[in-house]
Amino acid sequence: xxxxxxxxxxxxxxxxxxxxxxxxxxxxxxxxxxxxxxxxxxxxxxxxxxxxxxxxxxxxxxxxxxxxxxxxxxxxxxxxxxxxxxxxxxxxxxxxxxxxxxxxxxxxxxxxxxxxxxxxxxxxxxxxxxxxxxxxxxxxxxxxxxxxxxxxxxxxxxxxxxxxxxxxxxxxxx
Amino acid sequence: xxxxxxxxxxxxxxxxxxxxxxxxxxxxxxxxxxxxxxxxxxxxxxxxxxxxxxxxxxxxxxxxxxxxxxxxxxxxxxxxxxxxxxxxxxxxxxxxxxxxxxxxxxxxxxxxxxxxxxxxxxxxxxxxxxxxxxxxxxxxxxxxxxxxxxxxxxxxxxxxxxxxxxxxxxxxxx
DNA sequence: CAGACAATTCAATAATTTTTGAACTATGGC
DNA sequence: GCCATAGTTCAAAAATTATTGAATTGTCTG
Numbered sequence: 001x002x003x004x005x006x007x008x009x010x011x012x013x014x015x016x017x018x019x020x021x022x023x024x025x026x027x028x029x030x031x032x033x034x035x036x037x038x039x040x041x042x043x044x045x046x047x048x049x050x051x052x053x054x055x056x057x058x059x060x061x062x063x064x065x066x067x068x069x070x071x072x073x074x075x076x077x078x079x080x081x082x083x084x085x086x087x088x089x090x091x092x093x094x095x096x097x098x099x100x101x102x103x104x105x106x107x108x109x110x111x112x113x114x115x116x117x118x119x120x121x122x123x124x125x126x127x128x129x130x131x132x133x134x135x136x137x138x139x140x141x142x143x144x145x146x147x148x149x150x151x152x153x154x155x156x157x158x159x160x161x162x163x164x165x166x167x168x169x170x171x172x173x174x
Numbered sequence: 175x176x177x178x179x180x181x182x183x184x185x186x187x188x189x190x191x192x193x194x195x196x197x198x199x200x201x202x203x204x205x206x207x208x209x210x211x212x213x214x215x216x217x218x219x220x221x222x223x224x225x226x227x228x229x230x231x232x233x234x235x236x237x238x239x240x241x242x243x244x245x246x247x248x249x250x251x252x253x254x255x256x257x258x259x260x261x262x263x264x265x266x267x268x269x270x271x272x273x274x275x276x277x278x279x280x281x282x283x284x285x286x287x288x289x290x291x292x293x294x295x296x297x298x299x300x301x302x303x304x305x306x307x308x309x310x311x312x313x314x315x316x317x318x319x320x321x322x323x324x325x326x327x328x329x330x331x332x333x334x335x336x337x338x339x340x341x342x343x344x345x346x347x348x
Numbered sequence: 349c350a351g352a353c354a355a356t357t358c359a360a361t362a363a364t365t366t367t368t369g370a371a372c373t374a375t376g377g378c
Numbered sequence: 379g380c381c382a383t384a385g386t387t388c389a390a391a392a393a394t395t396a397t398t399g400a401a402t403t404g405t406c407t408g
Contacts, residue, residue: 136198
């Protein structure tokens with residue numbers, strides 16, 4: 001259910017209060033939310049990214065929480081996700097204690113990091129399994145057609161694993 | 175775990191009973207389930223596809239239900255999904271009433287259909303929104319940086335829409 | 349056409365994922 | 379060191395998504 005009351009300056013559960021989202025900000029968020037959904041990225045994460053994307057400058061924790069009206073926990077986890085996938089950067093403003101966030105320069109690069117983190121582990125995990133499965137099929141009755149299919153799957157997986165680092169170079173650190 | 179009887183014993187609300195999945199079938203299902211998960215395809219759908227993928231011949235409704243131990247509803251919906259995305263084909267066996275299913279020859283083509291169905295609508299829906307958002311930003315204060323970002327997003331979306339039909343030609347019918 | 353068989357539909361339920369917020373930890377300034 | 383501020387953690391609640399199966403619809407066969 002929704003919170004029971006509607007006070008913009010509500011004292012009940014203290015939450016920083018900022019200007020609500022403008023229509024065009026909502027529309028942009030819808031876009032990012034939908035795109036993120038395809039890759040299983042939660043709404044709250046997409047909303048944070050969207051807000052930063054259309055912001056005129058870096059924003060801090062409380063501003064994000066206030067504008068989006070979400071919980072501290074969600075903001076914290078959302079920023080962590082975006083950080084981990086190198087989709088946002090923190091900007092140090094001298095004299096200010098709080099961190100301020102802005103989107104990484106290249107959205108393309110961000111998507112790449114995101115994809116990598118989802119697909120690569122699956123490919124790696126699959127490699128030995130697919131090998132075993134193919135061998136099991138060969139050892140048993142398995143029709144030539146099935147063997148052919150499994151072989152192809154295997155080769156694909158291997159090639160994908162080889163190609164991935166070329167196409168999407170890993171972050172500088174490793 | 176396993177019901178003791180093997181024949182089509184159950185008349186009332188019971189399920190067709192077939193040989194349980196072999197270890198290598200489970201392993202393959204794990205692979206497909208994981209991959210499907212990335213695109214938000216439900217487990218049951220991936221399991222059905224996986225079963226057909228490693229089957230020595232086309233399978234019918236009851237065989238699928240029996241081997242996977244899932245409900246009629248799930249099998250029906252799963253087959254519908256796979257049909258709609260052109261990932262399986264029905265094979266007519268003369269004299270037999272039931273339809274029998276097998277995977278489409280090319281898994282690559284299947285993935286393409288899947289991707290198309292997820293991404294294309296999102297891109298199409300976004301087009302006018304992004305346009306409006308950019309205009310709104312230009313009309314208002316919006317920093318040059320934000321305008322630049324939104325413009326790039328816009329161009330990307332447009333290009334993606336143009337490229338999609340080239341890269342992934344639509345099904346024969348249209 | 350009746351009856352049996354095949355599959356679909358969809359409301360109810362189950363499973364999973366996301367969000368919340370209060371307690372907690374970490375850090376900077378004095 | 380101490381206090382205030384900044385952010386994290388995680389168990390519980392809420393929201394979302396998937397599965398089930400009884401009722402229903404469609405359809406082949408004799």
